[in-house]
Amino acid sequence: xxxxxxxxxxxxxxxxxxxxxxxxMSLAAVxxxxxxxxxxxxFLAMANGFEETLKGTGSENIAIASRVGSQSELNxxxxxxxxxxxxxxxxxxxxxxGDAIASAELYVIVDGIKxxxxxxxxxxxxxxxxxxxxxxENVEIVEGRxxxxxxxxxxxxxxxxxxxxxxxLGKRTRFGKSEWEVVGVFSTGGTAFESELWxxxxxxxxxxxxxxxxxxxxxxxxxxxxxxxxxxxxxxxxRLQVDIETESDYFSSQGKALQGxxxxxxxxxxxxxxxALAGALNTMYTSVAARSTEIATLRTLGFSSLSAFxxxxxxxxxxxxxxxxxxxxxxxxxxxxxxxxxxxxxxxQVVFNFRLSPELFKQGILLAxxxxxxxxxxxxxxxxxxxxxxxxxxxx
Amino acid sequence: xxxxxxxxxxxxxxxxxxxxxxxxxFIAFMVYALLTAxxxxxxxxxxxxxxxxxxxxxxxxxxxxxxIAYVNRVRALENVIDVVHLNWFGGYYQDPQKMVVTMAVxxxxxxxxxxxxxxxxxxxxxxxxxxQGLIVxxxxxxxxxxxxGDRIPLNSNIFSQTDGRTDWDFDIxxxxxxxxxxxxxxxxxxxxxxxxxxxxxxxxxxxWMGVRTDDxxxxxxxxxxxxxxxxxxxxxxxxxxxxxFNKAFIEQIGNIGLIISSVVLAAFFIILVIVGNxxxxxxxxxxxxxxxxxxxxxxxxxxFRMVLAESLLIALIGGLLGLAAARGIIYxxxxxxxxxxxxxxxxxxxxxxxxxxIVMGLVTGIIPAINALRLNIITSFSRT
Numbered sequence: 001x002x003x004x005x006x007x008x009x010x011x012x013x014x015x016x017x018x019x020x021x022x023x024x025m026s027l028a029a030v031x032x033x034x035x036x037x038x039x040x041x042x043f044l045a046m047a048n049g050f051e052e053t054l055k056g057t058g059s060e061n062i063a064i065a066s067r068v069g070s071q072s073e074l075n076x077x078x079x080x081x082x083x084x085x086x087x088x089x090x091x092x093x094x095x096x097x098g099d100a101i102a103s104a105e106l107y108v109i110v111d112g113i114k115x116x117x118x119x120x121x122x123x124x125x126x127x128x129x130x131x132x133x134x135x136x137e138n139v140e141i142v143e144g145r146x147x148x149x150x151x152x153x154x155x156x157x158x159x160x161x162x163x164x165x166x167x168x169l170g171k172r173t174r175f176g177k178s179e180w181e182v183v184g185v186f187s188t189g190g191t192a193f194e195s196e197l198w199x200x201x202x203x204x205x206x207x208x209x210x211x212x213x214x215x216x217x218x219x220x221x222x223x224x225x226x227x228x229x230x231x232x233x234x235x236x237x238x239r240l241q242v243d244i245e246t247e248s249d250y251f252s253s254q255g256k257a258l259q260g261x262x263x264x265x266x267x268x269x270x271x272x273x274x275x276a277l278a279g280a281l282n283t284m285y286t287s288v289a290a291r292s293t294e295i296a297t298l299r300t301l302g303f304s305s306l307s308a309f310x311x312x313x314x315x316x317x318x319x320x321x322x323x324x325x326x327x328x329x330x331x332x333x334x335x336x337x338x339x340x341x342x343x344x345x346x347x348x349q350v351v352f353n354f355r356l357s358p359e360l361f362k363q364g365i366l367l368a369x370x371x372x373x374x375x376x377x378x379x380x381x382x383x384x385x386x387x388x389x390x391x392x393x394x395x396x
Numbered sequence: 397x398x399x400x401x402x403x404x405x406x407x408x409x410x411x412x413x414x415x416x417x418x419x420x421x422f423i424a425f426m427v428y429a430l431l432t433a434x435x436x437x438x439x440x441x442x443x444x445x446x447x448x449x450x451x452x453x454x455x456x457x458x459x460x461x462x463x464i465a466y467v468n469r470v471r472a473l474e475n476v477i478d479v480v481h482l483n484w485f486g487g488y489y490q491d492p493q494k495m496v497v498t499m500a501v502x503x504x505x506x507x508x509x510x511x512x513x514x515x516x517x518x519x520x521x522x523x524x525x526x527x528q529g530l531i532v533x534x535x536x537x538x539x540x541x542x543x544x545g546d547r548i549p550l551n552s553n554i555f556s557q558t559d560g561r562t563d564w565d566f567d568i569x570x571x572x573x574x575x576x577x578x579x580x581x582x583x584x585x586x587x588x589x590x591x592x593x594x595x596x597x598x599x600x601x602x603x604w605m606g607v608r609t610d611d612x613x614x615x616x617x618x619x620x621x622x623x624x625x626x627x628x629x630x631x632x633x634x635x636x637x638x639x640x641f642n643k644a645f646i647e648q649i650g651n652i653g654l655i656i657s658s659v660v661l662a663a664f665f666i667i668l669v670i671v672g673n674x675x676x677x678x679x680x681x682x683x684x685x686x687x688x689x690x691x692x693x694x695x696x697x698x699x700f701r702m703v704l705a706e707s708l709l710i711a712l713i714g715g716l717l718g719l720a721a722a723r724g725i726i727y728x729x730x731x732x733x734x735x736x737x738x739x740x741x742x743x744x745x746x747x748x749x750x751x752x753x754i755v756m757g758l759v760t761g762i763i764p765a766i767n768a769l770r771l772n773i774i775t776s777f778s779r780t
Contacts, residue, residue, distance in 0.1 A: 117651065208460075272423065
């Protein structure tokens with residue numbers, strides 16, 4: 001048994017050491033695999049980055065109330081009466097004065113210019129209160145100052161300043177008859193809120209003709225994740241027409257919006273992997289043909305056919321895995337952290353970063369390994385079954 | 397013995413290798429055709445946009461409303477032939493996760509401004525007469541199994557009726573088709589009056605307007621007269637040609653064009669390397685043979701041409717099979733009842749693909765062909 005293993009090891013090392021003799025053919029196989037893996041990883045990194053951004057946005061400590069069936073903040077409306085009713089619901093955290101900690105908010109969309117394409121895109125503008133800002137974790141003004149209530153002032157998320165034009169610090173912009181000034185830039189630690197403009201809620205109400213209505217309400221829960229008391233309360237009160245869920249549930253479901261990209265990425269990569277597989281098979285059959293004298297000699301010396309098989313398979317796997325690693329590194333260097341934006345669930349832009357993760361690398365290497373195994377198996381089979389005499393004759 | 401016969405013999409001598417290189421080429425061109433067809437679908441909103449049609453939006457953003465009174469004021473402007481107003485309904489049928497593009501419009505002016513939707517005159521008249529009438533695009537009708545005469549409820553995820561319901565009942569009066577194969581037939585249109593009188597908030601407001609001008613040459617003039625008409629009002633407008641709006645709308649999703657061309661480029665790069673390499677190899681194996689041919693009096697340029705012909709044939713056969721497969725896939729998709737858009741591999745895609753095949757064939761063959769051209773008879777026999 002140990003002699004068989006040492007035989008296999010000898011042949012494998014021989015094969016690998018002779019790789020430089022078949023340099024171009026081997027490089028072609030490596031290259032094809034690396035391109036396929038890079039394509040796969042770029043799609044996966046896009047969907048992953050988007051999902052991470054939205055997942056990171058939602059909190060278990062906060063419930064969102066929106067109008068029944070509205071599905072997104074944009075489509076929702078909540079009247080002042082409903083807001084007041086909800087404030088009396090059980091399960092809400094209270095502040096030092098014993099008041100429910102909650103924030104009624106507005107969500108309107110305004111035009112911005114996307115830097116990369118110079119076209120108009122939908123930017124969300126949130127009417128918010130100081131309590132609402134406190135509800136979000138990690139909010140920090142990185143430039144300028146906070147807006148003052150009652151004034152047409154906006155603070156903008158860092159994602160907005162990065163991706164879009166028209167909301168630079170100090171810039172004045174008109175919405176309808178009113179003029180607004182950008183007075184600050186805020187960060188929220190990379191969450192989707194950084195894709196938003198924030199302004200004083202009552203001012204947004206009056207400037208956008210919203211009367212006394214809001215769109216959603218955010219409520220700090222007395223116990224994290226425990227929205228049931230609120231849901232029960234809303235169900236028992238016929239005047240309340242609201243859906244209630246935790247903020248993390250709300251954003252998780254929105255994060256699934258790019259799942260189609262994952263499917264598309266895998267579909268394309270598998271089809272292209274078939275092309276790379278053709279390349280790998282070609283390379284390995286050529287390698288077997290080139291080494292036929294060598295294989296025959298080894299067999300004559302008493303090496304088993306299994307060692308010939310292992311040698312060829314190992315060569316193929318090594319080439320593919322190198323391709324997979326090269327493709328992964330290329331994808332990482334080119335794409336990880338690249339900022340992009342797309343339309344999110346509320347019909348407005350969400351800024352996110354491409355994000356590769358160990359899990360994604362694993363999937364990329366797995367695909368490479370699969371190409372290597374299939375691409376090596378059939379040529380290895382040929383190598384193992386090559387009749388010794390024929391091999392010598394072919395080589396002459 | 398003709399050259400072509402020799403080329404053919406050379407091609408088929410290593411059958412497995414031929415199959416593998418053809419397969420790699422096949423895959424690349426299939427990916428190319430499918431992705432390019434998809435891109436052309438995305439651009440169809442721009443390509444099919446009427447030159448003489450403008451959209452008038454709220455300047456803040458197109459999700460902000462405009463007063464309905466604007467319609468008649470725009471209609472009265474010079475060079476304006478007709479105006480229609482549209483409202484986004486936020487519709488869905490049974491499943492809240494599956495949006496159905498549904499718009500509330502004024503039927504008469506809608507039919508005049510959007511004349512690319514084809515339906516019998518009797519059905520047009522029936523729609524105008526029936527306040528609860530709904531016209532449905534062919535694709536949408538197929539997807540949901542709707543027939544003319546059906547009465548269906550549609551829900552809105554934005555609006556509710558005065559009694560709190562979020563669903564409205566409609567009579568399907570027509571299933572329209574498109575003037576062009578790529579005309580969108582996934583949308584539904586119904587009476588603004590029905591919508592306006594039953595909804596609980598935002599009455600008297602419209603989403604945006606479609607404006608037909610008397611001549612595309614007057615577009616700029618009409619745009620500036622509309623936008624200056626409403627300047628410094630609570631509802632300022634922003635007007636633009638339909639194509640400009642459609643393009644910006646697609647761009648909102650992201651730079652899909654860049655993604656598609658990168659993937660296509662990657663696919664071609666792979667086959668370039670794979671096919672190029674096996675061509676080099678194939679010719680190197682034949683070194684001695686080429687020496688024999690030269691000895692027999694075959695001229696070098698003739699051998700050069702034969703090698704190029706071989707690589708060209710690989711590219712063309714593999715590529716054309718790839719295009720055919722892409723057509724097959726699209727046909728199968730169109731037969732299934734999935735909400736997949738109508739993809740078309742038109743002549744321009746085919747012509748471009750053939751162009752790429754020729755370039756590919758020449759590029760992958762040029763190095764081995766030059767090697768064969770330069771090959772010295774003496775060295776060809778000394779090399780094994």
